[in-house]
Each structure stands twice: as C-alpha cells, then as structure tokens.
Amino acid sequence: MRFSLAPQAEAAGYRLLAFDVVEGSTNTDAMERGRAGADANLWVVTAHQRGGRGRRGRSWEGPRGNLAASLLVEPQCEPGMTATIGFVAGVALHEAVRICAPHLVDGLRVKWPNDLLINGGKASGMLLESEVLPRGRRVVVIGIGVNVTAAPEGAPYAVASLQQAGAHVNAASLFEALSATWLEYFALWDNARGMARIRDAWLARAHGVGGPVAIQFGDEVIRGVFETIDAAGQLVVRLPTGEARTITAGDVHFGDVGSFRGEAAAARPQVGASRNAARI
Numbered sequence: 488m489r490f491s492l493a494p495q496a497e498a499a500g501y502r503l504l505a506f507d508v509v510e511g512s513t514n515t516d517a518m519e520r521g522r523a524g525a526d527a528n529l530w531v532v533t534a535h536q537r538g539g540r541g542r543r544g545r546s547w548e549g550p551r552g553n554l555a556a557s558l559l560v561e562p563q564c565e566p567g568m569t570a571t572i573g574f575v576a577g578v579a580l581h582e583a584v585r586i587c588a589p590h591l592v593d594g595l596r597v598k599w600p601n602d603l604l605i606n607g608g609k610a611s612g613m614l615l616e617s618e619v620l621p622r623g624r625r626v627v628v629i630g631i632g633v634n635v636t637a638a639p640e641g642a643p644y645a646v647a648s649l650q651q652a653g654a655h656v657n658a659a660s661l662f663e664a665l666s667a668t669w670l671e672y673f674a675l676w677d678n679a680r681g682m683a684r685i686r687d688a689w690l691a692r693a694h695g696v697g698g699p700v701a702i703q704f705g706d707e708v709i710r711g712v713f714e715t716i717d718a719a720g721q722l723v724v725r726l727p728t729g730e731a732r733t734i735t736a737g738d739v740h741f742g743d744v745g746s747f748r749g750e751a752a753a754a755r756p757q758v759g760a761s762r763n764a765a766r767i
C-alpha cells in the first residue's frame with residue numbers, strides 16, 4: 488500500500504516513514520527515532536502492524552489493511568496539559584473519517600478518553616506515550632490504530648470497522664486525510680492555549696454526554712451522569728448526590744450501566760509509561 492502525506496502536511500514540514508509490515512509497534516519505532524534524535528512531526532505508518540500495543544499493557548491486533556499510525560511531536564505546553572493532545576487526535580480522526588466516509592457521520596462519535604465509535608462499536612483506539620529525553624527534550628508519540636478492513640474478534644465490547652460499516656476507504660486514503668486534519672486541529676490546540684476550542688469540538692462529537700456512566704476503580708464502581716470534560720480533559724461526572732466528581736482514571740462504561748462490572752473497556756487520557764516518562 489502506498490502512503491503519502493497530504494500536500495499541506497508536506498508543506499508544513501511533516502515527514503513520513505511508511506512500512507509494508509511493522510513487526511513490533513509503530514509507537515515503539517517512533518519513540519526510538521525520537522531518542523535517536525529525529526525531529527518532531529514525523530509519522531510512522533503501516534497497514535500491517537504485528538506487535539501493536541494498547542492502553543494498560545494490552546495488545547492491539549492489527550490485521551493487514553488496518554491503519555497503525557504514530558506521530559512524534561514535541562509540544563511546548565505545560566506537562567500537565569500534554570494529555571489533552573489526545574483530544575486533538577480524536578477530533579482530527581473523527582474529521583478524517585467524516586471526509587472519507589460521509590455516510591457514516593450520524594453514527595460517528597468520539598468516546599472518552601480517546602476512542603472513535605461507529606454506531607456504538609469501537610473502531611479506533613489511541614496510545615499516547617511521552618518521554619523526557621537527554622537535555623530535557625520532551626517528546627510525545629500519539630499512536631492511532633483504526634479498524635479499516637477488520638475489527639478484532641472476541642473483544643469484551645462492541646467493535647466496528649470502516650469497511651464493514653460500508654465505507655469505501657483504505658488505510659492510505661484515511662491516513663492522507665488524517666495528516667491534513669491533524670495539522671488543522673493541532674494548530675487550533677496551539678500548545679494547549681487553544682484547548683477550550685478543542686474541548687468544544689470534542690464535546691460536539693462525543694458519545695454519551697448527559698447520559699449515564701459507570702467508572703470502576705478496583706472494587707469500587709461510581710455511577711452518575713457524564714456531564715462534560717474539563718479544561719484538562721478529565722471526565723466530569725454528576726453523582727446521584729448532586730456532587731460533581733472529576734475522573735482521571737478507571738474503566739469507563741457509558742449507556743446502560745446497570746450490569747456494568749468493569750469490563751475494562753477504556754482507560755484515562757493517559758500517556759503510557761516509558762523510560763524517563765512523566766505519566767500525565
């Protein structure tokens with residue numbers, strides 16, 4: 488498959504490394520290149536990733552034809568705001584899918600923290616990893632996995648893929664669109680100075696706002712109403728007592744929460760651990 492950047496991404500200085508197969512993880516590859524001194528704004532992509540990693544140490548299945556894309560960036564924001572970059576990626580991916588498959592728009596939603604749903608099924612997940620490199624250079628890798636041709640079987644939650652939903656799109660055309668929409672929303676984010684606008688854009692596309700939510704922390708389950716996300720991207724839940732609670736971590740389930748037993752469907756807007764990593 489032949490990947491290319493959108494002309495505006497190329498003009499903005501973004502670079503692309505595309506591989507037929509990645510035996511490991513595109514996130515690992517992008518981070519290693521950062522450690523070796525690669526400049527930021529480098530995409531590492533493939534339509535066949537064999538050692539994909541998901542959140543919370545899970546693996547991420549990537550059958551041939553699905554998109555695995557990792558972007559090395561060097562944000563200049565406060566470290567505490569770095570995780571908000573995941574919302575930029577969420578909105579950019581939503582927009583790229585809308586461009587490539589306009590008929591899906593009614594069922595296309597972002598799910599806190601970083602998933603994309605098609606008609607309620609998970610079609611994409613993201614893994615953000617950050618590292619402070621020697622001489623204080625702070626880099627972040629945003630890893631985006633999209634079920635283009637196929638969704639994994641046996642997942643403990645509903646899944647979806649673009650082609651199974653009737654979209655005529657492949658990993659290369661989706662990636663090209665994403666490289667353009669990323670540019671637009673990353674500029675809007677403006678090193679977190681524009682988070683208010685990203686937050687609005689994300690909330691306008693979000694699944695489950697105003698509806699029931701359950702979050703599990705260990706043995707404890709908190710139930711309430713998903714009210715909003717705050718300026719740092721944390722989930723704000725209105726408890727039955729009327730009190731608002733801010734959630735940064737936990738397994739989250741939206742919708743009919745009566746039978747929720749913490750099926751580990753989602754996590755926090757987290758940047759995974761790595762050497763010298765600031766967990767955010």
Ligand SMILES: O=C(O)CCCC[C@@H]1SC[C@@H]2NC(=O)N[C@@H]21
Pocket residue numbers: 511512513514515536538539540541542543545547554555556557611612613614629630631632633
């Ligand atoms: O658990 C999740 O939902 C996150 C999945 C993230 C998968 C993507 S695929 C591209 C990048 N490379 C990886 O190894 N993981 C991310």
